[in-house]
Amino acid sequence: MARMFYEKDCDLNVLKGKKISIIGYGSQGHAHALNLKDSGCDVCVGLREGSKRIKEATEAGLKVMTVSEATKWGDVIMILINDEVQADVYKKDILPNLEKGKAIAFAHGFNIRYKQIIPPEGVDVFMAAPKGPGHTVRSCFVAGKGVPCLVAVEQNATGKALDIALAYIAGIGGAKAGIMETTFHDETETDLFGEQCVLCGGVVDLMRCGFEVLVEAGYEPENAYFECIHEMKLIIDLINKGGVQAMNYSISDTAEYGEYVSGPRVIPHEETKERMRKVLADIQDGSFAGRWIAENKSNGRAFFNSKRDNLKDHLMEKVGKELRENMIWGKDNNLDTASN
Ligand code: NAD
Ligand code: MG
Numbered sequence: 001m002a003r004m005f006y007e008k009d010c011d012l013n014v015l016k017g018k019k020i021s022i023i024g025y026g027s028q029g030h031a032h033a034l035n036l037k038d039s040g041c042d043v044c045v046g047l048r049e050g051s052k053r054i055k056e057a058t059e060a061g062l063k064v065m066t067v068s069e070a071t072k073w074g075d076v077i078m079i080l081i082n083d084e085v086q087a088d089v090y091k092k093d094i095l096p097n098l099e100k101g102k103a104i105a106f107a108h109g110f111n112i113r114y115k116q117i118i119p120p121e122g123v124d125v126f127m128a129a130p131k132g133p134g135h136t137v138r139s140c141f142v143a144g145k146g147v148p149c150l151v152a153v154e155q156n157a158t159g160k161a162l163d164i165a166l167a168y169i170a171g172i173g174g175a176k177a178g179i180m181e182t183t184f185h186d187e188t189e190t191d192l193f194g195e196q197c198v199l200c201g202g203v204v205d206l207m208r209c210g211f212e213v214l215v216e217a218g219y220e221p222e223n224a225y226f227e228c229i230h231e232m233k234l235i236i237d238l239i240n241k242g243g244v245q246a247m248n249y250s251i252s253d254t255a256e257y258g259e260y261v262s263g264p265r266v267i268p269h270e271e272t273k274e275r276m277r278k279v280l281a282d283i284q285d286g287s288f289a290g291r292w293i294a295e296n297k298s299n300g301r302a303f304f305n306s307k308r309d310n311l312k313d314h315l316m317e318k319v320g321k322e323l324r325e326n327m328i329w330g331k332d333n334n335l336d337t338a339s340n
Contacts, residue, residue, distance in 0.1 A: 005151065005179040010170035012039060014163045021046050021074030023067055023094070024081035025053040027134030028107050031336075032078060032172050033062055035141045039171040046070025046077075071097035076164060078105040078128070084296045087116040098123055100157070103164055108191060109184035112154055114289040125155035126165040129187055130174060135335035137172060142336070146173030150182045192283045197276045206266075207232060211316045221319045229316060230323070 022033040023046040037043045044063035047053050057064050071077050071094045079086055079094070090111075098104065100122035107129045111117040119125045130137045132147035140147050149169045153161045169179050195201065210228035215221050238247040248256045282288040295301055311317060324330050 003181040005166055005169075005175065005181070007170060007175040010166040010175045010179075011163065012041075012167050012170050014160070014167035015041050015076075015171060018042070018075040018164075019044070019073055020076045020078065020168070021065075021070035023047075023070060023077060023079050023089070025051075025057045026080065026082075028130070028137065029053075029080035029134070030057070030060070031130075031134040031137035031141070032080060032107075033057065034060060034138060035172040036168075037062060038141070041171055044070050044073055046074075067093040068097050074102070076103045076105060076168065078107070078168075080107055083108060083110045084292065086111045090117050095120070103158075103161065105165070105168065106184075109152070109188035110192075110289065112184045113188035114286060114293075116293070119155060121155075122157050123155065124157050124161035124164065125153070126161050126168075127152040127154070127182075127184060127187060128165055128169045128172065128174070129191070130172070133335075137174075138336045140177075141173035144176075146176035148177040149174030149179050150187050151179050152182050152184050152187055154184050189280070189283050192288065193276075193280050196279055196283075196288075203232070208314070208316060215315065221315055222323060225316060225319045225323060229320060 019042045020036055021044050022029050022036075025033065025045050025047060029045065033043050033045050044065055045053075045057045046065055046067040046069070047057065049066060054064050065073060067089060077094065077098070079090070081089060094104070098120065103124035103126060104119060105125075106112065106127050109127060109129075112119075112125065127150065129150040129152075130147045131149065132140075137147050149172075151162070151165045151169060153165060155161070158164075166175070166179065169175055207229050211221075211224045214224035214228065235247060235251075238250050242249075248259070251259075279288075295304055
């Protein structure tokens with residue numbers, strides 16, 4: 001069983017007198033920066049010159065610097081730019097300004113696990129990885145809650161790396177939900193597996209198949225959207241709250257019977273698990289990482305961009321947009337206040 005930490009195990013005072021630089025102001029970056037600032041920490045945001053995020057971060061009351069300046073300024077440097085650009089920015093702007101005794105931190109272990117970034121001796125290297133989207137990290141914090149986080153220490157130069165990591169996670173709200181200790185190795189592999197097989201890959205393709213089958217059989221696309229896509233969140237919320245049994249308690253016995261009869265027909269367990277094991281093997285032996293790095297380096301993201309473009313034209317996206325816009329809360333597209 002994993003070691004778990006909660007608020008009582010974290011001491012925010014560890015960050016007193018320490019300066020925290022958040023590199024990047026996207027999904028995770030804005031949430032970490034704002035939550036830490038609201039927790040009383042001294043925070044700055046490191047961004048590229050000319051970045052359109054400079055205005056956004058400044059207007060939110062944050063100090064903004066270049067990535068080099070932020071690395072010089074901070075004691076803890078949290079790297080929250082896209083995984084695929086981290087290694088280049090690290091070499092150019094972070095490493096030359098990284099003094100001994102500082103800490104660098106990540107929210108995902110990709111670059112350490114696949115050796116795209118090899119930190120020098122003398123610095124702490126830790127992970128504070130929320131198990132949820134950045135906008136939820138912010139919305140949960142605002143609501144007085146938190147998103148569960150993983151913590152890992154790759155390098156403990158100061159002897160204080162774990163305490164700093166736990167204080168950092170408390171500062172973004174994660175200690176309220178629970179912090180699980182892990183390694184960069186395990187976090188990277190399980191994170192990639194989860195998003196590919198279940199959370200993003202699996203779920204999106206399951207919903208898409210359901211939507212297409214109903215529409216191709218002549219049912220209204222609006223009906224297919226409500227049934228196979230919109231309702232997903234309502235069902236998941238129940239599971240999130242009380243497990244599958246709580247969801248089963250809330251649905252009808254007819255629905256529960258259908259779950260037992262037809263679930264294994266569309267997800268044949270042994271075959272699906274065998275396919276998932278192949279995905280896991282690609283993650284473990286580095287071939288997925290190699291393909292993703294190559295996709296970014298050599299062909300201008302041809303595959304990635306064509307998939308993104310195709311999705312824009314899919315009927316489920318068009319119908320969903322129209323239906324959501326007509327819901328009375330439909331005009332609110334601020335992800336930071338999405339219900340949680
Ligand atoms: P994002 O794409 O939302 O934001 C990236 C930010 O980096 C943007 O502000 C962008 O302007 C900036 N940026 C890009 N290139 C840059 C450069 N060359 N120099 C300076 N800044 C640059 O990224 P994200 O999804 O928040 O991911 C950040 C990290 O968090 C990644 O390691 C990711 O794996 C991890 N993570 C993300 C989520 C999530 O919910 N999105 C969840 C857990 C962990
Ligand atoms: Mg993940």
